[in-house]
Amino acid sequence: MTGLEVGGVAHGYGVGARRVEVLHDVSLAVRPGELVALAGPSGSGKSTVCHLAAGIEHPERGTVTLDGRPTAELADWGEIAAVPQQHGLLAGLTVRDNVCLPAHRAGVDPTETFAWLAEALDLDAFVGRGVTDTSLGEQQRVAVARALVLSPRLAVLDEPTGHQDDDHVTQVVAALASAARAGTAVLVATHDSRVWEVADRVVRLDEGRIAPDPAPDPV
Template sequence: MVKRFRRGAETVSALAGVDLRVDPGEFVALVGPSGSGKSTLLALLCGWETADEGELAYLGPLADRRPDAFGWRDLALVPQALGLVADLSLADNVLLPARLSGTLAAEEPRARSLLTAFGVDHLADRYPHQASLGEQQRVAVARALLLRPAVLLADEPTAHQDRGHADRLLDAVTDAAREGSAVLIATHDEIAWGRADRVLSMRDGVVTEGAAS
């Protein structure tokens, strides 16, 4: 896939010909310097942006559908900016995918257990602005995991965490892959690279297999 952005007279080639495949059950870490195109790739994969050239195809039960029409059960994203809803409590943010899919009561126990696993259960009734950035990030990951999405995308999901909380998030992400999700996370966290099934390196809008030396 190729993606260019216009910046005044300048054209930025954010993705210069990216070719990748992620299978169900696989945990793939995407590493690369700032500005190399990681967020742009995730934006294409979730349907926020469209490629200028090339093709994005989801297979299996997601085949022949556009990602911008996917529900939270199909694809969940943890964006770099987290995207929590400011006027919902942290618990209600986690439960939002269930509320939108009409399965609120059924998912309440899982929401509670994710909040507990991520050490934010005692903050369940607070609003995002009343929580630290790291706590908000853990809530955003819990929301993404809630409905066990077929595709899980996350942009630097451990960026605001200490090692202990980062490891708990990585445990949950690894579990998601073991339960069948196709997982792709952009990360600078070297521990995450070690836990992934595969590492892809991104530089100047190009992806190569393996960690860059």
């Protein structure tokens, strides 16, 4: 029941006069079966938290673990799957092959899960098309499907609705909520209030620090 644990993380880039401190003593958790939205203005550090949670980077100080193991040591997409802002799709493959690639590498038959994801994310009409022959919004949904095809222990998504129209936002949010209900710990960095509305919790970053929850309105 541990899930993702980010503990006392400080992180930055560059050295000397070029040094930029991005995160300051950030701590948060995402439990299995929980969808947590990471909110905050541009430049607040949301993408850096995503990179650390997904194991793309090592924290300079503090710890980032999934079920007690450093995320940077977990390379299996069945453990951690990510949707970066640039999507990270493979240009030489079709939509279907991009979605199914993690399953094929794991030796898992993705047929049933792929069929559900293709319908849920409105991919059916172009699954055989080269992924570079699709729109940005379509590519983003392909990346979401790829992240969920193995029902990972942790899914980390950076602005996964940024290129979607209203109907497709609803589909992406529903797919993420379904993944969480099935037991995946889901962390979503987003400006989209429609994601916040379905999240179990919203964690807010402000200038690289966890912002306190707003005080309740007086009775």
